[in-house]
Amino acid sequence: MITIWHNPRCSKSRQALALLEARGDDITIRRYLDDAPSVDELRLTRDTLGLRAIDMMRPGEALFKELGLSKTDDDATLIAAMAAHPKLIERPIVFANARAMIGRPPERVLDIL
Structure with a gap:
């Protein structure tokens, strides 16, 4: 599947x-975008990809800056942002x-x- x-x-x-x-x-x-992944799904996805949270994000999106996010934020912060704003997911x-x-x-x- x-x-x-x-x-x-x-x-x-x-x-x-x-x-x-x-x-x-x-x-x-x-x-x-219509069926946003949960924090747990995003954690599992990060682990399955073998990446840091920032590496599965779109930091060039205006929303990234509007939310005050930084490429150096910890994974928990970035994953929470992706769950709340799925537009940030690569x-x-x-x-x-x-x-x-x-x-x-x-x-x-x-x-x-």
Whole structure:
């Protein structure tokens, strides 16, 4: 089973989804902006990705600065911000085979299949 945290307005997210659909696999599409992940889901995602919270965020978003966030904030602070404001989550994130990958570039998602 493949799950993608998807934003249909994002070209990279659309490209990653197209790559997955071309394979013919069953895909669960989670529109994370409408169905925001919880703090626990974000912690698990961070751990599965093997990254720091900042590495799964979009620090260039105006909202990041508006909230007074910093790239040096601790993971708990950043994860709480992503749970409250899912627009801050980097996209797309694909989950498969007990692994996860941020699809930047989109072809990277194929590495976990």
